[in-house]
Amino acid sequence: MRISAAQRTGNENRIRAAMDRLLRGEIPPGGKCDVKTLPCEAGVDRTALYGTRPYTHLREEFERRLQALQQAGEIPDPREAQIIRLKAENAKLKERLAQAEDEVDELTDFRTQALARLAAQHAEIIRLRGTAEGASRVSRLPAPRTTVIGSCS
Structure with a gap:
């Protein structure tokens, strides 16, 4: 027609x-x-x-x-603008999440290393105490005296 x-x-x-x-x-x-x-x-x-x-x-x-x-x-189109804005926000949040995960991984590694060092130091202290008790030339110092300082009234 x-x-x-x-x-x-x-x-x-x-x-x-x-x-x-x-x-x-x-x-x-x-x-x-x-x-x-x-x-x-x-x-x-x-x-x-x-x-x-x-x-x-x-x-x-x-x-x-x-x-x-x-x-x-x-x-x-306001919906298109919202979609673009949300995608940008989502990308920023993913980046922040990745950074936070990296930081958590670093802190977890640091904690593991710190605990390993503390355990090694504790083992060394135990070993040295055992060595010190077995040696005859090592004498223990007396415990420090605690002195009470007079209180002010």
């Missing part, structure tokens, strides 16, 4: 208006800022935007404008 020039102009105007709304971030519920939502918003057949159909140039214009916005750092 052929459409008249007036109908074609009306469709183009509706597609351009829908394009402007989507690129401003006015996304309908359940839609996105994409070529699938564009014809739904404009009330035209989706196939009219593809191949050698009459509105292919409008789809290409929409894709160019969307890409230009994205390259400029603007994301008209």
Whole structure:
């Protein structure tokens, strides 16, 4: 079925208006800022935007404008912006988690080494005490006296 020039102009105007709304971030519920939502918003057949159909140039214009916005750092679809923000946040959190795991590994290694050193030192002290008790020339010093200092009243 052929459409008249007036109908074609009306469709183009509706597609351009829908394009402007989507690129401003006015996304309908359940839609996105994409070529699938564009014809739904404009009330035209989706196939009219593809191949050698009459509105292919409008789809290409929409894709160019969307890409230009994205390259400029603007994301008209708030959900897309949220996804990008959450992905960046997720990457930061993964990095922090990796750093924390590395730190835990380092501290665990340090703790293991410290315990090994303490055990070796304890064994050496036990050995030296045993050697000291067996040697006749070593005498033990008397225990220090505790003196009570008078309290001030």
